[in-house]
Amino acid sequence: MTEGSESHGVRSSPLWFGPEDRPLFGWLHVPEFGQARGGVVLSPTLGIEAVNARYTFRCLADRLAKAGFAVLRFDYDGTGDSAGADDEPGRVDAWLRSIRTATALVKGLGLFRVGVVGLRMGATLAAEIFGSGSTSINDLVLWDPCASGRTFLREQSALWAFTLGAEARGDGSIETPGLVYDKDTVAELSALVIANGDGDGPMADRVLVLMRSGRTGDRRMNERLAMPHAERRDIRGQEDLVDVHPDAATVPEETVAAIVEWLALGAETATNVPIDPDAVGRTRATVVVAPDGASIEERAVSLGPLGLFGIMTSRSESGDVSGGEGDNLAPAEVSPTILFFNAGVIDHVGPARLWVRLGRQWAQAGLQSVRFDLSGIGDSPVHAGQSSQVIFSTEGLDDVADVLRAVGPGDPSNAVLVGLCSGAFYSIAGAIDEKVRGLCALNPILTFKLPVADSNEAWATQEAPEGRRVISGGMKGWVRTMPAYDRINRIVKRLPSPAWWIINRVAVETPPALRLKKAVDAGVNVLVIAGTDEGRWLKGGEGGTLRQLERTGRFRMEVIPGLEHGLFEASTREVAVGILTEHVTRNFGAPG
Amino acid sequence: MDEKIRSILTEHGRFPVDVAGIEDDEDLFQAGMTSHASVNVMLALEDEFDLEFPESMLRKSTFETVAAIRAALVELAAS
Numbered sequence: 001m002t003e004g005s006e007s008h009g010v011r012s013s014p015l016w017f018g019p020e021d022r023p024l025f026g027w028l029h030v031p032e033f034g035q036a037r038g039g040v041v042l043s044p045t046l047g048i049e050a051v052n053a054r055y056t057f058r059c060l061a062d063r064l065a066k067a068g069f070a071v072l073r074f075d076y077d078g079t080g081d082s083a084g085a086d087d088e089p090g091r092v093d094a095w096l097r098s099i100r101t102a103t104a105l106v107k108g109l110g111l112f113r114v115g116v117v118g119l120r121m122g123a124t125l126a127a128e129i130f131g132s133g134s135t136s137i138n139d140l141v142l143w144d145p146c147a148s149g150r151t152f153l154r155e156q157s158a159l160w161a162f163t164l165g166a167e168a169r170g171d172g173s174i175e176t177p178g179l180v181y182d183k184d185t186v187a188e189l190s191a192l193v194i195a196n197g198d199g200d201g202p203m204a205d206r207v208l209v210l211m212r213s214g215r216t217g218d219r220r221m222n223e224r225l226a227m228p229h230a231e232r233r234d235i236r237g238q239e240d241l242v243d244v245h246p247d248a249a250t251v252p253e254e255t256v257a258a259i260v261e262w263l264a265l266g267a268e269t270a271t272n273v274p275i276d277p278d279a280v281g282r283t284r285a286t287v288v289v290a291p292d293g294a295s296i297e298e299r300a301v302s303l304g305p306l307g308l309f310g311i312m313t314s315r316s317e318s319g320d321v322s323g324g325e326g327d328n329l330a331p332a333e334v335s336p337t338i339l340f341f342n343a344g345v346i347d348h349v350g351p352a353r354l355w356v357r358l359g360r361q362w363a364q365a366g367l368q369s370v371r372f373d374l375s376g377i378g379d380s381p382v383h384a385g386q387s388s389q390v391i392f393s394t395e396g397l398d399d400v401a402d403v404l405r406a407v408g409p410g411d412p413s414n415a416v417l418v419g420l421c422s423g424a425f426y427s428i429a430g431a432i433d434e435k436v437r438g439l440c441a442l443n444p445i446l447t448f449k450l451p452v453a454d455s456n457e458a459w460a461t462q463e464a465p466e467g468r469r470v471i472s473g474g475m476k477g478w479v480r481t482m483p484a485y486d487r488i489n490r491i492v493k494r495l496p497s498p499a500w501w502i503i504n505r506v507a508v509e510t511p512p513a514l515r516l517k518k519a520v521d522a523g524v525n526v527l528v529i530a531g532t533d534e535g536r537w538l539k540g541g542e543g544g545t546l547r548q549l550e551r552t553g554r555f556r557m558e559v560i561p562g563l564e565h566g567l568f569e570a571s572t573r574e575v576a577v578g579i580l581t582e583h584v585t586r587n588f589g590a591p592g
Numbered sequence: 593m594d595e596k597i598r599s600i601l602t603e604h605g606r607f608p609v610d611v612a613g614i615e616d617d618e619d620l621f622q623a624g625m626t627s628h629a630s631v632n633v634m635l636a637l638e639d640e641f642d643l644e645f646p647e648s649m650l651r652k653s654t655f656e657t658v659a660a661i662r663a664a665l666v667e668l669a670a671s
Contacts, residue, residue, distance in 0.1 A: 154650075155631055155635070157650065158630075158631050158634060158650045159627055159628060159631050161650050161651050161652065162627040162630045162631065162651075162652045162655065163627040165651070165652050167651070168647055168648075168650075214603065215635075215639075216639060239606075239628075239632070243628040243629070243631070243632060244626075244628055245628075
């Protein structure tokens, strides 16, 4: 298990809670001195918005804990690290039930006040529960609430249509970035409305409604929320939290401060109650029961000297998840451990929750995996002096070595590294350094100048950081300093392949294909999956090199036409998943 | 109508350039409007003109230029 981490007066601990056969995952943040004057449940929004807001929720939880609250942030059933899948029936009921379960857990701590903070659809779901009067709480914060599930779906599907030019699916389902809501879920979600007449309960003793500055809000929602005990405030900065690509999301400091202050005011006279976080929830859980009856078990792990956060997924033949405490991460079998890397600042659940899904699926084939967060990303701490939410960091390269040693202390090379975009960058670096058994690089970025696809506006270019370890592979310094570099770079990307051969040798520090060659030469079994643009960039001028690599039998490159860079698009993502799964289980699956 | 459209584009389009300098038939996405911003433009247009774009209009081309937005609004008003 992983110990709770303590920093700046807060202790935060990962936990599973709720039904044994359908566990929810969350983090409990408590004041370091072990007492709290109130409890708060943080209800996230859905889909890509939840990805954007994950770090903000972590910050809010920490700040509330510093203000004396015990705070539970959690993932709804079928989302994040909780059990279940997003394509199962009864999603809306499952999400509502998740909030009730989380609230019951916090209420069970015996605190004098309990509040809920719901963001966007989290607010809509919370209003549905607490507006009905079936459960009572003291404080409710409705943070930029969606007037209805329909408005949320409409905005999300429009976003996807405007981003990719996607058409309506025609079967009643709706695709949004990273998530497809099936017909039934669309109907259930659309019926969820914050409006006069839909339950007339007071929702809570105190209600704070935070509306985006400049937006009037839905008339019927405004009428419903115009309660005498409800305070309405305008907030700024919401666009920079949810209306941007995840890598660009920023914490809305003013809003976070306002929420902490408002909740603290309500708990001003509340008495402190002792809290023992070790006695709350469970440290491991069975998240899936395989068709053959084996349990797929997950547990939180602390990796390396810094204590990077990860979740290990493995198959348990006995189904017994009660024993085996400790951080012995060494795999018992010969099979390598799969390591899933962050993609940009997306936390360890992976793009479109892919690392959770694949980890659990591959565990059924006997493969153990760890999805983890690099320092400063997701739920991992930062090194001294390091900034959070930085995609490319020199510390990240050291993290990879630390994680490999933590997962395989006897043989750090007995691993298969799986990464997308920046995660592929780190995977390739780790594969070369540690000569691991396998590498699966999806839409790999090998330089700090990303090839921005037209349909993928948000993957902004990254400048090389200053640091003690130089990451090579980009354009040579003299090229980057040219006055018209950006324009030249755009032109160069359109040049035919033979021209690239020359450019790679004159202007590029380490051509992409040569970087992959280093991994293959180190004995690593390499799979590269790339979209059209990324594939062209990787192959440019290096067709001969790649054919040479393929002849070794340790290199395979698959180009999937139209594969969206971040794997948020469902149909091409499934093609990639099929190739990836077949490759991993065939080459690294458990014998027999 | 054009004035209102441009006012909404200025407020919600998050352009790196002055909206006044964008031609009627100039591509708004090329001019710097992101997909996220275009959704906010859509919502603001619905608020301002008290209408709802039908699913068939929820496509990039509807919001690609000032002229396209104007045409969509005129079509909705006529229906």
